[in-house]
Amino acid sequence: MLVKATDxxxxxxxxWIIRHVDLTVDRGQLIYLIGAxxxxxxxxxxxxxxxxxxxxxxxxxxxxxxxxxxxxxxALSPTxxxxxxxxxxxxxxxxxxxxxxxxxxxxxxxxxxxPVTTLSGGxxxxxxxxxxxxxxxxxxxxxEPAQGVDMAGSGVLLDLIQDIRRDxxxxxxxxxxxxxxxxxxxxxxVVLVPHxxxxxxxxxxxxxxxxxxxGSGQN
Amino acid sequence: xxxxxxxxxxxxxIGLAMVTGPAxxxxxxxxxxxxxxxxxxxxxxxxxxxxxxDLHLVIGIFVTAALVVLAMYYLxxxxxxxxxxxxxxxSHGGLAVGLVLLSFFPNMRVDLQALLFGDILAVSHTDxxxxxxxxxxxxxxxxxxxxxxxxxxxxxxxxxxAGLKPERAQLVFGILLAAVIAAAIKIVGVLLIVALLIIPxxxxxxxxxxxxQMAAGAAVVGMTAVAGGLFASATFxxxxxxxxVVTALVLFIxxxxxxxxxxxxxx
Numbered sequence: 001m002l003v004k005a006t007d008x009x010x011x012x013x014x015x016w017i018i019r020h021v022d023l024t025v026d027r028g029q030l031i032y033l034i035g036a037x038x039x040x041x042x043x044x045x046x047x048x049x050x051x052x053x054x055x056x057x058x059x060x061x062x063x064x065x066x067x068x069x070x071x072x073x074x075a076l077s078p079t080x081x082x083x084x085x086x087x088x089x090x091x092x093x094x095x096x097x098x099x100x101x102x103x104x105x106x107x108x109x110x111x112x113x114x115p116v117t118t119l120s121g122g123x124x125x126x127x128x129x130x131x132x133x134x135x136x137x138x139x140x141x142x143x144e145p146a147q148g149v150d151m152a153g154s155g156v157l158l159d160l161i162q163d164i165r166r167d168x169x170x171x172x173x174x175x176x177x178x179x180x181x182x183x184x185x186x187x188x189x190v191v192l193v194p195h196x197x198x199x200x201x202x203x204x205x206x207x208x209x210x211x212x213x214x215g216s217g218q219n
Numbered sequence: 220x221x222x223x224x225x226x227x228x229x230x231x232x233i234g235l236a237m238v239t240g241p242a243x244x245x246x247x248x249x250x251x252x253x254x255x256x257x258x259x260x261x262x263x264x265x266x267x268x269x270x271x272x273d274l275h276l277v278i279g280i281f282v283t284a285a286l287v288v289l290a291m292y293y294l295x296x297x298x299x300x301x302x303x304x305x306x307x308x309x310s311h312g313g314l315a316v317g318l319v320l321l322s323f324f325p326n327m328r329v330d331l332q333a334l335l336f337g338d339i340l341a342v343s344h345t346d347x348x349x350x351x352x353x354x355x356x357x358x359x360x361x362x363x364x365x366x367x368x369x370x371x372x373x374x375x376x377x378x379x380x381a382g383l384k385p386e387r388a389q390l391v392f393g394i395l396l397a398a399v400i401a402a403a404i405k406i407v408g409v410l411l412i413v414a415l416l417i418i419p420x421x422x423x424x425x426x427x428x429x430x431x432q433m434a435a436g437a438a439v440v441g442m443t444a445v446a447g448g449l450f451a452s453a454t455f456x457x458x459x460x461x462x463x464v465v466t467a468l469v470l471f472i473x474x475x476x477x478x479x480x481x482x483x484x485x486x
Contacts, residue, residue: 046376049376049379049380050379051376051379051380067380068380069376069377069380071374071376071377074373074374074377076373077248077249077250077372079247079248079421079424080248080372080373080430081424081427081428081429081430081432081433082373082429082430083428083429086429086430087373090366090369090370090373090377091366091370091377091378091381091382091383092366092381115428135381
């Protein structure tokens, strides 16, 4: 077990953004987190990462858990001069060999060192992925990494994520809209239902039978 | 022509620009110009308090500015009002209270003109020591918080996930800014200090390939503006602060005259 959320809830004012969420990510597992807009997918991810305080339930993380995170949006200020390689060492210094191999893992090693503002949407998402995996994370949390990327590009990105999971033996929590991809490649699929229904807001869908079930995220 | 007071002003200005360059880059990257204005405006309240309790002016200004930074830090987390509204409240509130307080001391000679626009004649040996001592300390602090502050500028969430402490870095930066602004009062004055923070960094943006290059370049442009402005001020008998800012502005315009960059690189 890398992280385990039990009956997790986050409230803003009187309104519950998410509630009664059970979710576990094990090493080497790919867990899909799906739900409609406004169902609280990003909130759920941030709560699991400890970026948001939870108001109910519990989140357990193993000690010294190394996390790679690709946030949903990263608005770079055009006044900040950042190149591809400088972004890789944003939060920690790394030897250049390690930068090269992280860039190679996402196919950006032959790009040179251009300003990040000149990258295409797909290249930028792959760069963010490289930035997350250079830390050699135990857990990779990806918040809609394929957004703004076309169908072919998102297929490439998914293959990449599978490769990374295999190479690093890390757990992956992948937030997505794509139910089909989730059903075919995920170990487990957690579906968030907007809380207005006031039921338990998470069901687990068995990726093989498609049947919804309740319970913890064990495979 | 190189009188003692002029050398002191020059050294003080260069010591100041060495810090306003890198610090100003963060003002530009993080869109903190109004935050800087607020701290600068609170300086008048600081002057009033310094007069009241008989403190060195720079110390009084620094303590007040630091309190404003702490108030802002607290209010931003507790209040639902937008940031610029809170800043306007603190900025003009501080300015007004400062002016009212000063009016209670008609016998105290406070040279408002010098406070607003700087006065090179007023730089003493003590000021020089305070500016250089503080400047070296400020650069050291900036060096220490550079990585978390830069990471937080890109994304606070990424910084936290990587185990950095962006909140602490931002608070340290706010206090550092208060110190820089307090030290700058004699050189460029309350009304113009923000110009010395943002114009040098804006001038070098298009030539810089990395944040570190931009910070170093901004320091160099700032020092050049200070030196040029002070010479102009001594030559044409113009006020020092405005002369420095005009020189910085000229440098900025010069950097814009060259070739234009491809779209999307600098805006």
